Amino acid sequence: MPHHIDCDVVVIGGGPAGMASALSAWNHGARKIFILERNDYLGGILNQCIHPGFGLQVFGEELTGPEYAARYIDQLAKTSIEVMTETTVLDLTPNKKITAVNPEGVWEFYSESVILSMGCREKTRGMIFIPGFRPAGIYTAGLAQYLVNVEGYLPGKKVVILGSGDIGLIMARRLTLEGVKVEAVVEVRPSLSGLIRNYVQCLLDFELPLLLSHTVTNIFGKERVEGVEISRVDQSWQPIPGTERLLNCDTLLLSVGLLPENEISRKAGVSLCHFSHGPFVDESFSTDLDGIYACGNVASVFDLVDYVTLVSQKAGQTAAEYRDKKPIKYQLNPGSGVGLVIPQRVRQVDNGWLFVRPDQSFRDGKVQFRTQGKVFDKKRVAVCRPSEMIRYDLKNIHWPEEGGEVIVEIIGNPIEGI
Template identity: 50%
Template sequence: MRYNIVIIGGGPAGLGAAVEAKKNGIENVLIIERDRELGGILNQCIHNGFGLHEFKEELTGPEYAGKFIEMVKKENIDYMLNTMVLNINENKSIEAIGEDGLINIEADAIVLAMGCRERTRGAIDIPGYRPAGVYTAGAAQRLSNMEGYMVGKEVVIYGSGDIGLIMARRMTLEGAKVKAVVEINPHSSGLTRNIVQCLDDFNIPLKLSTSISYIHGKERVSGVTLSKLDENRNPIPDQDEFIECDTVLLSVGLIPENELSVGAGVNLDMRTSGPIVNNTMSTNLDGVFACGNVVHVHDLVDFVTKESRIAGRNAAKYCLSKLEKNDTVSTEAGEGIGYIVPQNIDTSNDEDVNLFMRVRNIYKNKKLVVKSNNEIILEKKRKHMIPSEMESINISKDLLKNITGNISVSVEEA
């Protein structure tokens, strides 16, 4: 099989990239998805809060995905379901396994859109036996929202990221008692709106600076021991607390799915665990692009869509031999910034650039300062910044044309 553009992953990133590639003149586009339907993680996110930027309305996850699936169908874009990509190489040969066995596909360009997966209990080493009743929050979300199973009745959630917060509300609405959400940091790692709407509105306690130090139970979870932590994250003696429960949901981080990318020789950024990309979402491999959660973990799907359009458009330009790649400057995370995407910028590209970044701490009344050659080129005042909410700064194409040195962003006094 041969396609101009093959997109790996049929979540919002893959769908957006496919539609954009088609609109930019590429007839021959294929999406490969390992699940039984298109839509990615959105299919299990039945709560609302999606699409405020993109569609100016508040949609559920399946509604948001549904709009893009419709566009894919309208544009007659090919897709394969129940098909998992096993290997890609730098020559853009793809090996996948589907319902009829192994498939080999040659592509002119590839868009990586595999999303991310959850960290599990093994990654955080909680002592105890291995009883039933320990789930990742996303697995529990899929079981309850898509497969129709209730995973437990008395629940403790570990980690206050968005999936954990949303599952606290979901389990409560389904009749479970959520006894606590436990977070090792002194602040939640989820969006503020989710803390209010998912915990405060249901009187679910959020225990900050606290860890689960033991999971009790042999056959089934019977409880957890919580330990209060000091500022160095060491347990404070004599402050342990036992909570009886039959279920522990883990919401302790997401990891971009990059085994395929690494196998092909794509360079990753250690800070994001995703491919290093430039402002066209090109990786270091010629004709290989990436977008969405596989690049860095997004909290808002609207930004995933924005990135996917850039990847799809530039993959199309690449196939039409209209894309030159000259990474002229790099971006550097300065004081207070954890990472910046894109990591490289081709200043000759005739489009505005959106820098996406996360701050390292909670900041009030500060500003984000963008510098090049030690000169301030842009400033953005921010009343409140937290690591869980992604920040973005737009650099216009006109401003970009005059930039010759690397671009740094830092948090400074307002």
């Protein structure tokens, strides 16, 4: 027979979102709480992020990833929250039965609330259709980061990085410090994808070249990467014939985006949103299924772990209190200039945040909120970028009396270059 457990809250995933939501549920009165984590350690991806830059919003100081994780691991130790590591959740039903396995057997949890906090995964080479051979030496940047920082393995000696997202930038610096030659960071957009501070600290300070409006169009080498062909791209990101050139390298790192990991959400039948790639959530990060919450990068990829913590605390609180929900009042959708908005549903505007991710970089812009064709609020933004979400307190938006669909859009001057 499977091990049978009845409990108040089960948190799936022990990364920053899982830890913050479990602690918040504890602080708001839930008592029988389980964190199920597939690795044999808590903290998730934070453990491989040995660079500083975490915690400015939450702790007002700059921490490394492991330090940030440690703060929550220490707090967990002071509670009776049960942490089960090496435990992989394989199934979740709409009525909140969770089935997991670990070396001790099969476990069934029957929980009042379930918090989804499985994080995200990296886009791979096949997903972006880079033609060429399939040799050794092609890694997603996050995988390479783990292998270098945690395992101590060096993937190559001469590397090209595709994508100027934060992991790509951080890895350019990290590998340089290990004596690896970074040939170039190649970015398909006309502007930087990651944070400016990472551009300055990881590329400029080490004089590493960034090639905007370029992409990798071929991979050479049958057994191990021997080089990549890069090409300039046009405005629709299509390679321009005649602009090909060869970069010799033995490694290609891909930092081409993250996707929320929602296999388990899908099994439960949680509705997923096409622009966030995570569940539809409201301001307390409830999904459309009663008692199932989604927080952190499983809901939508956040730019800062601090934001992951904030929204996860919210989810944990609601999961602990588990009260009747007000009806959905506003349904939010991204309009022009906006890649995503989270939450996509708003029930009450007195508490909570709205995160808006631009789909390109703008200067002198404004964020507009529209319903039925009419703008009901606008906010100035001097500069905004896809790498940095814009955060608003819901109560600071002048919501209309009547509910309905709300379009969030950004008008501004597009930035080309850094």
